[in-house]
Amino acid sequence: MAKRLTDILKDAEATKEALSHQLFEFHSQAQENHSVIHAQLSELVDYIHRGRADKKGEISSRGPQQPAGTQITGSAVTPMFEQRVQMAQRRIVQTVLDADANRALSQEAAERDRERRRKEARSLKRRRKD
Template identity: 45%
Template structure:
């Protein structure tokens, strides 16, 4: 409704037999005949305003409604500016003081309604933002809890894998130590067997040759290293004829 009112204010009313002039930035006019112009949506209270005041207020209301998405503080400042503008309206702008008082009362009434609407919209917007913030906070909390559970599960899985790997390493170390001891024992047995076989072969070789005769050089009376022959008997026998 406020937006339609603002849109209606953009179409200014036409006036006839009016002499308008500006002096030092202030608008003044003379004349008594006014004819309403074409408006799209004209509120009931707007018809009681003079055309120039309609144009002035429409500019402020239009400007304020263009900022309807701003914060409540911006709305309050805009309403304060409009109040200041209304306070500056003097008797020169209207025909009689009665018109001035009626104009001010009407404007203040609608300014209050406009301010109430802005504050209500701002309060509703704050509630919506608060509700959305709460929903977002709950969603983030749920995601945080889910992520925490997932991280805990991953941490537990990693710890289990680490424990399993540590256990496997210990078992491998024990098995390797046992294999090393077994291999060492086998090597000791093989070395002992080889040494025993070699000693047995040496014993068999010495027993198969038996005792050896002494050398000729060790005999008494032998000389020159030559073998002595028995002496022949000279004339020890005769040939029989």
């Protein structure tokens, strides 16, 4: 019986190590994806700003301009493209962070469940001995 418990313990430790390794790989991949998305969005914003800078000469000859970053249509204020890009970037980052937090919570719940089962198994084992 002790050998069987030792084998189960070794198997649980191996599973824990494998899951830890997978979690580390996932976290690394998420950080890499975040960096790639951030770089791509930064390039897009830079491209937009370059286009705007090229046109500044002709825009300034038109007279008074709207404040940078807003576009007024009727009585509503609509964010400019770069603001929408920044908002989308924030949403993407928040989505990734939320997914990581949810994953961590589900892993914690799974660990609590495993611990509860271990305690139940120990309790059953003690009852059988008595």
